[in-house]
Amino acid sequence: MTSNAAPAVPVETGTAASDTELAEGLKNEDSEGQEVRGLIDAENHSVKGWRLHLATLSLLILIFLVQMESSIASTTLLSITEQFGGYEQSSWVFTAYMLTYCGFQMIWAKWSDITGRRFALLVYTAIFTISSALCGASQSLMQLIQFRWIQGIGACGIFAIAQVSMFELYPPRLWPLYMSIFTAVITLAVIAGPLLGGAITEGGTWRWIFLLNVPACVVLLPTVYFVFPRRLGSPTLTGNQNVGFGHMFSSESLRKVDVLGSFTLLGASILLSTGLQQAEVGFSWHSAVVLSLILSSIPFIAVFLVWEWFVTTRREAPEPVFPWRFIQNRIRIGMIINSFLVGAVLYVCTVQIPQKFMTVHGLAPLPAAIKLLSFGVLVAGGSSLSAALMGKFKIPPCWVVLFGTILQIIGLVLLTRINDVTKIDKAQYAYQVMTGLGVGFLNAALTLLVPYVMDKKDLATGTAAISQFRMLGGLVGLSIAASLSTPQIRAHLLEVLPPATVQHLLEKPAGINSLENGILIMVRGIFLAGFKLQTKALVGFAIAQVPTTLLMWTNRAAEPEKVRS
Structure with a gap:
């Protein structure tokens, strides 16, 4: 790639990008046939044929595993606390993973710019594998939470590398196809988590939700080493051929590391998330x-x-972990904020829906997880449909984002109208479909836009920023939702039950089913009211997407097939 490529969006000024500027970013070519920013140099690190397909498959499997870990605990928390106790602290099993999973995204992405993608991916996968084994061997709730912190550190590195590699391994004309596959795999993993967790819990021990990662990653580690492009990432672009430990600790590499930026970003994430927790x-x-x-x-x-x-x-x-260019441009900052907002809806719904069916309707973990399919499958379907609308039919991304936002608002508002605790209102499945479709539209549209509006040197941190803020939104959304509902549930339970019983139900909600029928209906109604309060909070997150979408608004369509590759 030549070095005289004209930037598609001016980033050294504080002005917002116009429609014309975005169009230049989507179609940027010169007489020498240079590629759009974010593409790799085909001569140096192109892989073809079976190696390319095997590398892609390895990335997708790794993404599936680490993303599934973000939701698999939602249907196993009750079983974990049955063994260890401490239900009120058990959400840390979920939150500890999410905190490091989202807290290190941009840091690890920038680190891979220095060491190369393959070496970084091997390190992250090794961390994830070892910590998964330790999670499965935990002897207390506190041990499990500590190992989940480490597991999230490895997982976020895998996610950051896999996402940017999809843009680097394939030409722009294939981006819509592969990003639709990528987002579909992410979504299916989030939904498969509760299903697999419920099945494992009913058929054996919860420990296998972590131990299953070990044999898969043991196979994938040598696969990645042999088929993944050795010089994919920044070292080749700067002419440095030494990729690995020597390059990582060279003076040239160390001066690129944004130590203060990484430290303050991580500190802010941990303090804010812990306070919300x-x-x-x-x-x-x-x-x-x-x-x-x-x-x-x-x-x-x-x-x-x-x-x-x-x-x-x-x-x-050093090279900034969060370039100021992201804030200077309205389209970029709008994408990041929207990722945060839609992340709250995605993760709260993924955790809330099966838990609602277990506590309010008394379902076992696996049947409760199956009820999540009407939401989760449509998130994946919405991602694929969104990519097709933007890629094949040239629908401007902002229209796709706006339509997805409207679907979320309607679906969530209708979900707040569910009141019956004596039977399952089937209308809620349709409402979950609408919400899931809307979330899927935003996920794909925001991800697909990244290589068009970010500078080439910011491709890794740009893709990581979108995913990190989506996960951070999920973490904040879960904390806000639970902090609103838990005090309300506790207060109303104390009106009808003795304090010791209330504490027992908050520690182990499965005890609800042992209550007498009259009290049982009342208690289930209290829990349903708490879940409805959480959903109302999500309505606020969805409504906030409207002005954010207007902030990033442009009528230009993404047309990657017009870029010469």
């Missing part, structure tokens, strides 16, 4: 525990933003 488990928003953690995240955020502005505009090194 404490509110989720029952602490008041005004308590010292919650308020101190949330307020402590503000200086980290401020330092992070100032530092990223400084290294982007005033320094050549």
Whole structure:
């Protein structure tokens, strides 16, 4: 790729990108046939034939495994707490993974720019494999939570590498196809998690939800080593042929590492998420525990933003983990905010729906997880349909995003109208379909836009930013939803049950089914009201997507087949 490529979107100014600028980004070519930014140099690291297909399959399997881990615990938490106790703290089994899964995305993506994609992917996969084995061997809830932190660190690296590699391995004309496959696999993994977790819980021990990752990754590690392009990523683009430990610790590489940016980003993520988590488990928003953690995240955020502005505009090194160019451009920042908002809807629905069927309707884990299919399958279907609309039919991405937002709002509002606890209202399946379709539209549209609106040097961090903020949105959404519903559920349960019984139900909700019929209906109604309150919060996240979509608005269509590759 030649170095005189004209940038498709001006990034060194604070002005918003116009429709014309986006069009230039979508169709940028010159007389020498240079490729759109984000493509790899075919001569240096192209793989073809069976190696390319095997590399793609390996990435998709790894993505499936790490993404499934983000939701598989939703139907196994009750079984885990039956053995270890501590239901009110059990959400940390989910949150610990999500925190590191989303907290390191941009950091690990930038690190792969320095070491090369293959070497980084091998390291991340090894971390994920070892920590999965440790999760399966845990002897206490605290041990399991600690190992889930480590598991998320490896998983987020795999996700970051896999996503950017899909853009680097294939020409632009194939992006809609492969990104639809990629987003469909992600969504199916999120939905398969509760299903597999429920099946394993009913048929054996919950430990296998973690141990199953080990043999799969043991096979994939040598596969990745032999078939994945050795120089894929930044080292080849800078002419450096030494990819691995030597290159990683060279003075040239170390001065590229944005240590302060990585530290402040991670610190802000951990403090904010932990504060929200404490509110989720029952602490008041005004308590010292919650308020101190949330307020402590503000200086980290401020330092992070100032530092990223400084290294982007005033320094050549280090390479910023979150380039200020992302904030200067309205389309880019709109995409990032929308990813955050739709992430809240996706992850809260994925966790909430099966838990609602278990607590409100008394279903076992596997049947409850099956009820999630009407939402999850349509998220995957919406992703594929969205890619087809933008790629084949040239529908402008912003129209796809807006339509998906409207579907989410309608579906979520209708879900708040479900009131019957004595039977399952089948209308809610249609509402879940609408919500899932809307989420799928946004997921695919926002991901597919990345290589068109991000600079080539920002491709890894750009794709990571979209996924990281989507996961961060899910983490924040889960914390807000639970912190709203848990105090309400506890307060209303105390009106009809003794404190000891209330504490037992909050520790082990499966005990609901042992209550007498009259109290049983009342208690289920209390839990249903809590889930409805969570859904109302999601309506707010969906409505907020409307002004954000207008912020990134353009009528231009993405036309990758017109880019010469």
